[in-house]
Amino acid sequence: MSKPNQGALSGLRVVELGQLLAGPFCGQLLGDMGAEVIKVEPPGKGDPMRDWGQGKEKVQWEVIARNKKSVTANLRLPEGQDIVRKLIGTADILIENFKPGTLEKWRLAPDDLLLEFPGLIIARMSGYGQNGPYSARAGFGGIGEAMGGWRYIVGDPDRPPARMGISIGDTLCATYGCIGVLAALQSREKTGKGQVIDTALYEAVLQVMEGLIPEYDHNGFIRERSGSILPGIAPSNVYRCKDGHFMIGANGDAIFARLAQAMDQPELAEDELYATHIARGNNQKVLDDIVNAWTERLTVDELERAMTEYSIPAGRVYTAPDMLADPHFSAREAIVEVETKRFGKLKMQNAVPKFSETPSSIRSPAPAVPGQDNGEVFSTLFGWDNAKQMELEQKGVI
Known part of the structure; x- marks a missing residue:
């Protein structure tokens, strides 16, 4: 499947280094809006998200990796790091959601990258941010939800804190990361300079907590779990x-x-x-x-x-069955059918929001295997022939 790209971000290239949810969801949003997203996966099994989801066959990957090309590079090897640096040099945007310090360990420190590529926009997503006493800690979305105040107020008052049935902390972090990228692109139009966007999971969650902080600061009021209601909002x-x-x-x-x-x-x-x-x-x-x-x-x-x-x-x-049967979902094309490589025709949520002049779209399905696009990307961007790629593959670099 290949559809025309009329998206607002058409002509921009994104290199996605993240795994699992926050980084890849940011890449999904940018890809839906027209950016070319080149996802770098480790050789072999690739992104663990390939095995995520509910049900017998894991299909969540088909959503989060749509509109992306997959290449492989072993970032634990100097040659793999060199490949990624070369790839970043062709890009407008870099996305990563590793633990702070990881890029630096791989000789891809943002300060160095910006010296070499001054227009580069680097979106960094992590549990606690790039600085502060907790920055070196490992952090998943659920931890950000707990620290940001979400988990404490979700559930029934007579039970322990509950969770939403999705990884909302990760997707909030990714969404704010995407907003940061779009703002940085506008800034680059005026200054020609790129910059680093530092988005912490717990701060992204905190951002949507409404009056939770000032209510305590001014009134001494602590929000508690209230089940299916918002206290004071009735009916x-x-x-x-x-x-x-x-x-x-x-x-x-x-x-x-x-x-x-x-x-x-x-x-x-x-x-x-x-x-x-x-x-x-x-x-x-x-x-x-x-x-x-x-x-x-x-x-x-x-x-x-x-x-x-x-x-x-x-x-x-x-x-889900109600959504698929509802005429309003159908009229607005909120759910579309995508021809995937692994599962055939698969229904999934469409790109959002809707643009009147530069429509977002699902132009290509998720890569079926890690490195599916090595040949196309490396030959087009680097001029490598098959022999060069075979040599790197035999070394375990790609």
Whole structure:
């Protein structure tokens, strides 16, 4: 599969050195927006992400490695380091998410790279950042979620901290890394200079924690686990139906008045216990019980029709089969079918956001094997013939 590249980042080259999630997800975002992404994998098994995912066959790789070319280089050998340095010299952007100090150990220190390639943009993602007393510690996304405050507030109040069912710390770090790259590209347009972007997992998580810090600093208030609700925001919860569950967010005064009408209990909107945002928050449990008593008499379809009729923000709690069957997902092409090398046609989430003039796209499937594109990349960029590549392969360099 090969589609025309109309993406906003078309013409830019990215070298991706990261493994698993944070670095590769940043590469996925840039690749979706049109950048040429050359992923460097260790010879042999390649990125461990190739074996990640749920179900019998591991297909998560097909999403995170789409729009990428795979080359191999053994970064533990000087010759492998030289290859990667040469590759970086052809690129606009370098992505890495190794433990701080690793690039330096491989003779790829960012300060040295910027001296040689002054326009290079280097996105570094790590658990704790490139400096500070914890910088040398190993850090995964879950550790960043814990340190950044996410894990403590997720779950039911009578149980230990829980987690979201995805690696949100890694993808947040990658997303902020991508934002940094885009800002650095704009800066380079004005100055001609590249720079280093230092994104820490725990700081990326902290960035989305809303008022958690000032609430403690000013009020002495510590957020606690609250299950399926946000304390003081009511009614806003997942409610029971005859045949499933349904999310309703009717916490605004006017919206709540419409919900009360839909429930055939318009007096609720006038009751001093529920008439205002503060009052509803103070009586959140009782109000949720009232709403639940009503929704339990309806099917999901019936409740959805009522919420649409009264213009109340609400929706089904979707699983993957629900998404694939939903006409809105289809109309917006939120899910697309990609012809992969290993699994044939595979449905996955499309690129986001949508651009009116420079559309992002999935132009090529994930590389089936590590080093799949060695021949193309090394011959095109370095002029190496097959004999040169065979020699390096026999040495274990690629």
